């Protein structure tokens with residue numbers, strides 16, 4: 001694999017891994033703040049980020065060894081509203097800047113696997129940003145997000161509230177590939 005695409009995959013793995021952990025921590029904070037549905041949303045989306053990290057890691061299967069990994073790392077443990085704002089900013093960065101740039105490089109280098117992994121991720125991040133935005137609105141109005149079942153595709157990280165479509169709209173996986181956060 002070309003060096004730049006491997007470096008981008010490692011960087012994306014770093015970013016997704018940290019997002020996964022950050023969302024678990026912010027989810028615990030949301031529970032403590034009395035917003036259990038927001039806590040569940042953080043855990044479900046955190047799981048989607050874990051799926052993205054796993055996809056990037058698998059693409060790097062032949063690139064073993066130790067590397068320093070630069071990745072954007074959002075910090076701050078504030079109120080649940082602050083944490084949701086941090087989550088929205090991170091999702092927007094990935095949707096608008098990071099993944100589009102990585103996808104262009106992977107296309108130029110004809111790295112199909114990297115393209116696919118980045119495409120799966122960026123498609124889910126846009127949905128995450130919208131879900132967090134809705135949750136922040138509720139929290140800023142002083143109420144919980146009042147969400148139904150949240151379901152996450154184990155193949156691509158697609159995240160949906162409510163019913164699962166027959167096939168995942170991003171990767172085409174069947175219903176049994178979804179994990180439910182109820």
Ligand code: FE2
Nearest residue numbers: 016049052121
């Ligand atoms: Fe992600």
Ligand code: FE2
Nearest residue numbers: 091124125128
């Ligand atoms: Fe995301």
Ligand code: FE2
Nearest residue numbers: 153156168171
């Ligand atoms: Fe999927």
